[in-house]
Amino acid sequence: MTEGIKIATIGGGSSYTPELVEGFIKRYDELPVRELWLVDIEEGKEKMEIVGNLAKRMVQKAGLPIDIHLTLDRREALKGADFVTTQFRVGLLDARAKDERIPLKYGVLGQETNGPGGLFKGLRTIPVILDICRDMEELCPDAWLINFTNPAGMVTEAVLRYANIKKVVGLCNVPIGIEMGVAKLLDVDHSRIRIDFAGLNHMVYGLDVYLDGVSVKDKVIEMITDPNNSSFVKNIEGLGWEPSFVKALGVLTCPYHMYYYKSREMVEKDLKKAKEEGTRAEVVQRLEKELFELYKDPNLDIKPPQLEERGGAYYSDAAVRLIHSIYTDRRDIQPVNTMNRGAIASIPDDSAVEVSCVITKDGPKPIAMGDLPVPVRGLVQQIKSFERVAAEAAVTGDYDLTVLAMTINPLSPSDTIAKQIVDDMLEAHKEHLPQFFNEVQA
Amino acid sequence: MTEGIKIATIGGGSSYTPELVEGFIKRYDELPVRELWLVDIEEGKEKMEIVGNLAKRMVQKAGLPIDIHLTLDRREALKGADFVTTQFRVGLLDARAKDERIPLKYGVLGQETNGPGGLFKGLRTIPVILDICRDMEELCPDAWLINFTNPAGMVTEAVLRYANIKKVVGLCNVPIGIEMGVAKLLDVDHSRIRIDFAGLNHMVYGLDVYLDGVSVKDKVIEMITDPNNSSFVKNIEGLGWEPSFVKALGVLTCPYHMYYYKSREMVEKDLKKAKEEGTRAEVVQRLEKELFELYKDPNLDIKPPQLEERGGAYYSDAAVRLIHSIYTDRRDIQPVNTMNRGAIASIPDDSAVEVSCVITKDGPKPIAMGDLPVPVRGLVQQIKSFERVAAEAAVTGDYDLTVLAMTINPLSPSDTIAKQIVDDMLEAHKEHLPQFFNEVQA
Amino acid sequence: MTEGIKIATIGGGSSYTPELVEGFIKRYDELPVRELWLVDIEEGKEKMEIVGNLAKRMVQKAGLPIDIHLTLDRREALKGADFVTTQFRVGLLDARAKDERIPLKYGVLGQETNGPGGLFKGLRTIPVILDICRDMEELCPDAWLINFTNPAGMVTEAVLRYANIKKVVGLCNVPIGIEMGVAKLLDVDHSRIRIDFAGLNHMVYGLDVYLDGVSVKDKVIEMITDPNNSSFVKNIEGLGWEPSFVKALGVLTCPYHMYYYKSREMVEKDLKKAKEEGTRAEVVQRLEKELFELYKDPNLDIKPPQLEERGGAYYSDAAVRLIHSIYTDRRDIQPVNTMNRGAIASIPDDSAVEVSCVITKDGPKPIAMGDLPVPVRGLVQQIKSFERVAAEAAVTGDYDLTVLAMTINPLSPSDTIAKQIVDDMLEAHKEHLPQFFNEVQA
Amino acid sequence: MTEGIKIATIGGGSSYTPELVEGFIKRYDELPVRELWLVDIEEGKEKMEIVGNLAKRMVQKAGLPIDIHLTLDRREALKGADFVTTQFRVGLLDARAKDERIPLKYGVLGQETNGPGGLFKGLRTIPVILDICRDMEELCPDAWLINFTNPAGMVTEAVLRYANIKKVVGLCNVPIGIEMGVAKLLDVDHSRIRIDFAGLNHMVYGLDVYLDGVSVKDKVIEMITDPNNSSFVKNIEGLGWEPSFVKALGVLTCPYHMYYYKSREMVEKDLKKAKEEGTRAEVVQRLEKELFELYKDPNLDIKPPQLEERGGAYYSDAAVRLIHSIYTDRRDIQPVNTMNRGAIASIPDDSAVEVSCVITKDGPKPIAMGDLPVPVRGLVQQIKSFERVAAEAAVTGDYDLTVLAMTINPLSPSDTIAKQIVDDMLEAHKEHLPQFFNEVQA
Ligand SMILES: [Mn+2]
Ligand SMILES: [Mn+2]
Ligand SMILES: [Mn+2]
Numbered sequence A, B, C, D: 001m002t003e004g005i006k007i008a009t010i011g012g013g014s015s016y017t018p019e020l021v022e023g024f025i026k027r028y029d030e031l032p033v034r035e036l037w038l039v040d041i042e043e044g045k046e047k048m049e050i051v052g053n054l055a056k057r058m059v060q061k062a063g064l065p066i067d068i069h070l071t072l073d074r075r076e077a078l079k080g081a082d083f084v085t086t087q088f089r090v091g092l093l094d095a096r097a098k099d100e101r102i103p104l105k106y107g108v109l110g111q112e113t114n115g116p117g118g119l120f121k122g123l124r125t126i127p128v129i130l131d132i133c134r135d136m137e138e139l140c141p142d143a144w145l146i147n148f149t150n151p152a153g154m155v156t157e158a159v160l161r162y163a164n165i166k167k168v169v170g171l172c173n174v175p176i177g178i179e180m181g182v183a184k185l186l187d188v189d190h191s192r193i194r195i196d197f198a199g200l201n202h203m204v205y206g207l208d209v210y211l212d213g214v215s216v217k218d219k220v221i222e223m224i225t226d227p228n229n230s231s232f233v234k235n236i237e238g239l240g241w242e243p244s245f246v247k248a249l250g251v252l253t254c255p256y257h258m259y260y261y262k263s264r265e266m267v268e269k270d271l272k273k274a275k276e277e278g279t280r281a282e283v284v285q286r287l288e289k290e291l292f293e294l295y296k297d298p299n300l301d302i303k304p305p306q307l308e309e310r311g312g313a314y315y316s317d318a319a320v321r322l323i324h325s326i327y328t329d330r331r332d333i334q335p336v337n338t339m340n341r342g343a344i345a346s347i348p349d350d351s352a353v354e355v356s357c358v359i360t361k362d363g364p365k366p367i368a369m370g371d372l373p374v375p376v377r378g379l380v381q382q383i384k385s386f387e388r389v390a391a392e393a394a395v396t397g398d399y400d401l402t403v404l405a406m407t408i409n410p411l412s413p414s415d416t417i418a419k420q421i422v423d424d425m426l427e428a429h430k431e432h433l434p435q436f437f438n439e440v441q442a
């Protein structure tokens, strides 16, 4: 890595980009980014230009010598990059809306990361990511791939298993969100809290919680189950858990666990929402439209506060914080998606896990967590099985594997309904799933 | 073990007893049983006498010197026994009917073995089994405990973890049923088929299938997915699987997998049945009534053919075959529930698994199966987590653990509904769950 | 496999061949061998003819329709074979003599299987075995390779790791010898004894010992440490162990353990023997000479009793017993070298181990043994490391790996002496190690 | 932990104490030690007073409010301590001299840590350490035990397995010495080097070496094997390795590996030294005498430079650095001895390993290293087996286990010689091994 860092951001037209830029500006002293290349595809060109111009104004305001490049030429952007961040969405939010709506037709949660929707998001995304990996091998073999694109766990698994580059990290804002929530609950500064995270992306547990190095896990669990804290808890935990369940579980859950430990209520909630306000994708589409209207304002030269409503808070912070730690060999502890190497028992050494890691210049080094607690082993293993079968289906375009992945997903009610959803989804996403329709194309 | 073998059968008033007796009679030459003690509790006395008298007539007809003893004194029966078989049902079929009906009220499968019903069956059964183990330690420390009582996996886990006797085997007729089904499908004699079974009780997979020592697994899977074999398949597999699912899964399933890979259809089916003909328990209650009417006939001196309709075929055969192999150090291969010892990766060495074993005089020796195939690891791990938490709940009478066990069961739709079912079930089964109501009683 | 079994024996000119033939004759009823192909190389032609003619006389005497073929054309012999047995010795006993003498020059044990000599035996043997495997892939892809050639553990490891055929078993007479020794010690018939064997070839332990299914391990260990049994013990155990050591070890050792747990005495003994009577290879050369003189006698039509003195008793029995069990799907328990598959913890699943297996028509199925006892884990792991590095050195012809393998062997006194021995041995065995001298040849 | 930190140093009369005091003085700003209690036994009183007075002068010179307490009352010192450091030597250097001389009589290395001498050092030390642990449980249950007393690996294993306190770390200066050596070799500042350490105490390997986050392992190995660097290498590596061995091994060794990979040369060297200048213990006795003469000088108020010749450089730094990182929750990476928790495959989760850890206020968190490289697995496993059997022998006073531990040590030439050494050593160390002589005492 040279003095002047080059970043390539695939999916640069994303509404998140201003957060990323803000993150680089804030940390410029220790992380001197010289070139930020925003890359997008033809369909995203307009959005990229809007957000790219905002980025330029932000940098100018900060008075920093960061060059912002906008391009449709991915290979040009990758050439000599030090870090590649991926935040693209194959098929845009329209595709996400289908991932959410189609399963709901069958009374099944879409859940665009570890659920039925996530399977198809993975099928669309993984081939593109592997393509980027092939380009990186050639154009920037020493660069780190920092992937935010969901399903981040499945994508990291696919890169570890099917790509030749080894420097990949999958990122999620969920763990940092839990740490912040706990800090707020205990009314202490975030820096005093440390959580031992272990599991998979969106299936991560807090095995222990430390305040100033002393375990406060039991206290936190006690507080979470206290109805007086319900408003807070709902904030980080969604609907609120049964106290008996949480106490006996004995570890902290993440918000996505709602889909698995409360699936019936979540289906009902999603069905209602889909009817009343649209699915999350549809809501976000409206939010994004408003955001891009804001971004167009030539007087705007900061990240607008409205972006926080978009969701995904801390994502930018998580990403830049990670790049910062790698670049400076900071050796702080961050929960990321990386190769297991024995950190979590019963998950293969060469599989992706989400786990607290020390971040060195050589990347994340996972902290050994030993066996997962008995009650959570099953679900973690089940999602790992799902991720692996799904990744293989994405790479091979194999129909049977796709039905299998859908069937073994814990949100699936049966093999037959799984097959019906797969058939519907394949048809709906046809243009973004060439690996399944090769023969037709040939 | 002495020349004359002593068997103690706890729950001797069961309608299955004639099968057991038939099994001992058939194998008398190599397995010279001299005393068969049928034990039951006060409530089962009448049935025990009916079935016991039939047993006596069967033995007399066979002209064999097997003494049949009927007793309510369990300790008397255990004294010096060589084998103890357990086939009792705490709370009788009435309790099973509740295990089935209460979850259905919430649109949840009862599934009296690995499901919500099975949890409560375990909570009622495990303390009694552990009590028997304590008696055995004292009265027949060298005896083998051959347990048929469901949930056989959870019960074996509980004995391995919480009892001092080590000689325990859990038995199920499912694997032998699959082998027979495959033999029929291939139209060959059962003896030519061998299946590598691995998993848990009622969650067991056939990892490979051999005909005369050559793998025919792919052929069998092909046949299973052929609609022309559907009538047969339905017989062993219930509703019939999606061909894509089965092919990609790549291993043989067991009938109980229907509950997990086809839960929605199974709920609907069970709801319909419960309405039209009653739950399985209620159907069996009627069947049993008829059976006991038959058994009363003083001219009956064989196992009546109507018993086969009762379900549970091959159970007797499985049990006596196992006792036979242990007694004669036969070293044949049988799938049973025993301590894992590394046979199945990712399941703790000291947990119970259902796996093909060589049966020696020193008991079953599991065959090392290595890693389970990726797609099945999750569900197996999930049921193992459920079994362990459930076993701990049974031993401790801990309410929170019970809610946890119910919630992590794959058939559970949410923590809240899990809690509701637990509350209903605890109330309904109160008299058989003293460990949960100690304080009330005190 | 067809009715008439075809056996190909590579190294057919071995003095052991009459035992093998006797074994086939004895078991002809259940194992109807029709063709036995003895294969050897030009240098072994004369011996093959002598032993082959004896074999023909033996078969004739037995009145059995077994055709004995003698050939130098290995491919002809392999074509359509059902079982391939390998008992050849690259470089003949002359090479073994060097394996023994050269290390002794440095005060180091030769030990032609797991020791420094064994390393070079492996380097010479593995390329030939892998060549045979390639031929088998093409000419008899369904055949089983039954390897007796030492170092049998390293050879099996190499086949599992570097060949494409999967049907390989490594055989040794050590475990069966221990069982027979124990039977004699207890003065009972061998059939009543069963030992749980686990470890590696020539590094195998008896984890438990059963007499009629009841553990008598402690009693056997007690007897072994009783000086009154010393003459017996010396017979199976060599010099006799310190009672304290054996009691605390808590498992049965094998005779080869003498080299590791008594290396100093063994070096002294070997040095003395080498001086007085020659190394074992030289003694065996004389014995073989005498044997072949006997074999030439046209009136001899049985295996001559003098063969037993040659050592290697039970080898033939072990081999034919194994072939018999595979052919008839006998499902008896035999200790053989096969893929671990989790049977022994801490050894990779895909490595070779020597372990009690059930022998089916689909080959050996290892019995899960769980963790090895603490005190023996280290030595087993060390030999496994040695075997793996050695196998890689054999395949690659890499000098550094060879020095590494020699250095990490537990009998090696230092890296520098290891290097000296390697240099001497490479020179001495040059003609049989083409993989190390390719450049010179080119 | 309160503002004012209390340290209790068991074996406070050690010649190392001035280094420790210097370390606390240097880091006072972030690590405000208020009380340092030096504890020793009656025999060490004089030395403790000499070194304690020097410590007082050092503190006074630094102008810091650190109270130095000298006491023979261990319980008084432990009361309310925040950190307990142990650097005592049961039987003093006289005992070490016996540990070294007795095995040499048999031509066997003494090696006072992982070797035969280390076994007896462990037998003497472990009961005292466990006694301290019992006191800590009562008097300072939240304190950390920082153990430097050798054999540090075996002692940590014993505490993890047999004590009730969980906060224990074993410390060694070997890894930090390797890092410093590599920095010097590459001529860069130590802070730019990071090594992934994994293994056991004095049996630790550098799996990878990073300069500014980029692996330079291959380059370092290349340099180590270059004869031009031999003077340096000898410095950190002793006699110098065979280049072929080191290259094929592929990881960095530690100086103690000389005893195992070069045992014959080391025996010869030690025998020669023992004759010419005395064993290491005897040399150190002379050095210590001179040191204490220096310490007595009332004008000396700094750590005298001659202490560095004593050996054990960086020990103090390592210890204070560790305490500093725990106290300040620094989260830097340090190699220490701690519970494995899956960091190193094939070593039980609950065993002690020496591994790179992140140091948090909650103690060291091991970094997951996955499988050790094939060639080093054996020796690591063998030493772990030795440590475990030795620790059990220390706790039980079992003679047979002691002979077993001695026999399975890789430096042992045979069970018989092992027994002879054990018998000699038991006699020689009788007064410090009450657990073996209880009956005599009673
Ligand atoms: Mn996320
Ligand atoms: Mn069953
Ligand atoms: Mn052998």
Ligand SMILES: [Mn+2]
Residues within 6 Å of the ligand: D150, D152, D171, D172, D173, D174, D202
């Ligand atoms: Mn040290």
